Amino acid sequence: xxxxxxxxxxxxxxxxxxxxxxxxxxxxxxxxxxxxxxxxxxxxxxxxxxxxxxxxxxxxxxxxxxxxxxxxxxxxxxxxxxxxxxxxxxxxxxxxxxxxxxxxxxxxxxxxxxxxxxxxxxxxxxxx
Numbered sequence: 001x002x003x004x005x006x007x008x009x010x011x012x013x014x015x016x017x018x019x020x021x022x023x024x025x026x027x028x029x030x031x032x033x034x035x036x037x038x039x040x041x042x043x044x045x046x047x048x049x050x051x052x053x054x055x056x057x058x059x060x061x062x063x064x065x066x067x068x069x070x071x072x073x074x075x076x077x078x079x080x081x082x083x084x085x086x087x088x089x090x091x092x093x094x095x096x097x098x099x100x101x102x103x104x105x106x107x108x109x110x111x112x113x114x115x116x117x118x119x120x121x122x123x124x125x126x127x128x
Contacts, residue, residue: 080111
């Protein structure tokens with residue numbers, strides 16, 4: 001049997017943590033946007049020039065993962081390998097709490113997405 005009654009507490013804590021992380025991430029992002037909008041309104045009311053970095057892309061500075069497909073592909077491939085090693089070590093051949101032996105291969109999903117991003121970045125370069 002995979003889920004014993006004592007596992008329900010662990011599962012509940014896991015999902016509560018996931019919800020809390022998503023909630024607080026969105027909450028602080030919302031607070032940052034509101035603060036930026038207030039500053040733009042204050043500058044506009046006082047007749048001050050508004051810096052272009054606050055208007056162009058909404059004040060967001062995109063990470064290298066969005067602008068560098070090769071780098072983000074390598075990053076995702078490393079995440080896939082790390083997931084494989086983690087689940088392989090956790091299952092130790094499929095005998096940990098009845099987990100299936102295929103569980104380590106969950107890491108293939110981020111690995112393949114990363115491989116695709118890396119290959120797209122290598123072969124789909126715009127002409128200069």
